[in-house]
Amino acid sequence: MKAYQVVANGEPLEERELDTPQPTGSEVLLKTVSCGVCHSDVHIHDGYFDLGGGVQLPSPLPGGEPLTMGHEIFGEVTAIGEEVEGINVGQKYVAYPWMGCGDCDLCNDDMTHYCPNNSNLGIHVGGGYGDHVLVPHSKYLFDAADTPDSLAGSYACRGLTAYSALKKAGPYTKDNSLVIVSAGGLGLLALKIAKAAYGISPIVIDIDDEKLGMASQLGASATINSTEEGAAEKLLELTEGGARSIVDFVGAEASVNFGYNLLARGGTYVIVGLFGGQISVPLPMQALFEKKLMGSYVGSLGDMQELMELVVAGKIEPVDVETRDVSEVNRTLEEMKEGKLLGMVALTHD
């Protein structure tokens, strides 16, 4: 099999010829049809996350070995282990990549994504930047009905991340009860999921008018450019005095400082984006206003199940995804790092 691997952090990925894995037991082998390029791939490639103040959280290559990235995998089953049931060779599936050890309290409580001994596809073990991916069990595979091939894999990370974060920030009673920070690929996906799952139109905040225009077209109830004068007043007016729920897909100092101060009493602010930085929160205000500041990291297998039910039922309108040949992976990561990508990109294998 052919794979594009990170050989050294920050260096261009290299095309490598590897042995194609043979599934045994409960394993399923997928031939990669399409694999989304997610912003966390930029951090995995770089080998760190920015914690602000010049501090970095390292994310080294597992075991110092070359890594085949790509965790938004949509693939066709080419072989199955002898214990696999209910999966047909030739059928296409989305792979849930957030694998745990399968044997700890977290894993037994539908929190495999928190497991300290995880082996996530495309992060710890080979993923969809390779033309084949070995999935340890069929329970991680989901039908995507008639979702476009280029989009399906993205439900396993960006879609799931959006769905799970929206679940944490609710409940939503009406339009404008949700504020989405970012009109980038993930923000727009969240907008569609909010409409499908909760039947509400959210407010969308960004610093780019072109992206905000897209959010309007896709049904945002209102859009706000947070760099413009009067942005805070506009949000307070639209939310009748403060936002109940804000989901921040940027996670930068500027976005959190802007939004957190505009939260209503008892409101919830969920940070999803990994842009990085630090904020300073006056503690008495935290108590007096009973604000909740929390993070959200991907989502559980149960969340994935719920999301894919909405997808299969056709409730979530597909977003457009640009496809590129996997050989363009280095250019794609570079453009994503520089913030030049409008919308989503998936890599295909010929």
Ligand SMILES: [Zn+2]
């Ligand atoms: Zn991702």
Ligand SMILES: [Zn+2]
């Ligand atoms: Zn575990």
